[in-house]
Amino acid sequence: MPKLSCDQVNNSNKINRCYIGLGSNLHNPLKQLNDAKDKIANLPDTRLLQFSSIYQSKALTLDNEPQNDYLNAVIEIDTSLEAENLLNVLQQIELQQGRVRGKRWAARTLDLDILLYGNQQIKTERLIVPHIEIENRNFVMIPLSQIAAGIEIPGKGKLKKLIESLNDQVLDKMGEFDGKA
Ligand code: A4P
Ligand code: MG
Numbered sequence: 001m002p003k004l005s006c007d008q009v010n011n012s013n014k015i016n017r018c019y020i021g022l023g024s025n026l027h028n029p030l031k032q033l034n035d036a037k038d039k040i041a042n043l044p045d046t047r048l049l050q051f052s053s054i055y056q057s058k059a060l061t062l063d064n065e066p067q068n069d070y071l072n073a074v075i076e077i078d079t080s081l082e083a084e085n086l087l088n089v090l091q092q093i094e095l096q097q098g099r100v101r102g103k104r105w106a107a108r109t110l111d112l113d114i115l116l117y118g119n120q121q122i123k124t125e126r127l128i129v130p131h132i133e134i135e136n137r138n139f140v141m142i143p144l145s146q147i148a149a150g151i152e153i154p155g156k157g158k159l160k161k162l163i164e165s166l167n168d169q170v171l172d173k174m175g176e177f178d179g180k181a
Helices: 029-041 083-096 138-148 159-164
Strands: 011-024 046-051 054-057 070-081 111-117 172-175
Touching (some): 046 138, 054 138, 070 083, 111 138
Antiparallel strands (some): 054 172
């Protein structure tokens, strides 16, 4: 992806530690996740710090329509991009990787969710942080705990405590990202 120049995105000077959830269940999900990780590492004013293993789970769907299994992972970044600008560049990456926005929870080549943005709670028309479903999803909480076990989820509580009440949705570790952070 051509690197965005700093005047294409507005930055605050403050650096925020953020966690991004990656998901894919179409068109070679393992490659989709690896490509997205590399693009996020190249975002302006952003440093990739850590990434989880890659996990496989059954698709959660809205109307029980059959879908391919998902691969999911979480990555940790420091960024001075403001939250909505971070959402903009993540949505550009989704589009570059062939994401077609159909109905909600439809199968997708790539989904990039802002799980946490520093310790902020954000509610705008476009963005809810922490991600609204964060504490209900094994495929988010388990990879998040792998790289950030000690954190607190603003407004919800300590990750360690929240993990104790997770449902029993099966989650298999299927592999690792290529390369190092
Ligand atoms: N939006 C609001 N808050 C955020 C945020 N924190 N991060 C808005 C990213 N986007 C956020 O998202 C719809 C709108 O949400 C965006 O335009 C943005 O302004 P979308 O990606 O277009 O649609 P979606 O993903 O279908 O909807 P939603 O509600 O975000 O779904 P989720 O929560 O992403 O769930 N099963 C398994 N096993 N693994 C999965 O990863 N993912 C989903 C989708 C369903 N089933 C799954 C998985
Ligand atoms: Mg989404």
